[in-house]
Amino acid sequence: MRAVVATAMLVMLGACGGEAADSNGGAGEGMTPPAAAPVEQATPAMADGATRHEVDMILDGTNYVYRPARLTIKPGDVVVFRGISGGMHNVQFWADSLPAGAAEVLQAGMTNVMAPLASNLVAEGDSVVVRFAGAPAGRYPYYCLPHQALGMVAELTVAP
Numbered sequence: 001m002r003a004v005v006a007t008a009m010l011v012m013l014g015a016c017g018g019e020a021a022d023s024n025g026g027a028g029e030g031m032t033p034p035a036a037a038p039v040e041q042a043t044p045a046m047a048d049g050a051t052r053h054e055v056d057m058i059l060d061g062t063n064y065v066y067r068p069a070r071l072t073i074k075p076g077d078v079v080v081f082r083g084i085s086g087g088m089h090n091v092q093f094w095a096d097s098l099p100a101g102a103a104e105v106l107q108a109g110m111t112n113v114m115a116p117l118a119s120n121l122v123a124e125g126d127s128v129v130v131r132f133a134g135a136p137a138g139r140y141p142y143y144c145l146p147h148q149a150l151g152m153v154a155e156l157t158v159a160p
């Protein structure tokens with residue numbers, strides 16, 4: 001029951017471009033992020049012992065990639081997906097490929113949300129932050145909506 005209420009609140013917050021449970025810099029980064037906003041601005045507060053990881057969203061030659069494409073993290077860690085080159089990118093998780101309970105964690109932990117399990121498109125210099133607080137162990141495959149057909153897919157692994 002709590003999860004249902006929390007999810008509903010997140011949907012409402014997401015609809016106005018807000019950021020759940022956070023007053024630390026993410027607010028207002030909805031559809032029109034400031035062009036010159038430094039990537040670091042999106043770094044959220046983190047729990048003790050948590051690690052901040054970065055995944056760059058890149059056009060490398062003719063290949064659209066997440067780098068690193070494979071990353072293993074711990075529950076509680078934060079992953080910052082940074083728009084580096086190649087225009088607009090986003091981060092979308094496959095709902096049917098996630099461990100049980102992961103969707104709720106991602107919906108609570110993702111900034112810059114467009115839809116459940118999907119971020120907005122972000123430009124170079126902008127970022128999507130995902131907190132994995134309480135994330136169940138397992139594989140978290142994801143993709144970039146504009147570039148999925150071009151092979152821009154990757155995977156996180158949460159391992160306690």
Ligand SMILES: [Cu+2]
Binds near residue numbers: 089144146
């Ligand atoms: Cu992309």
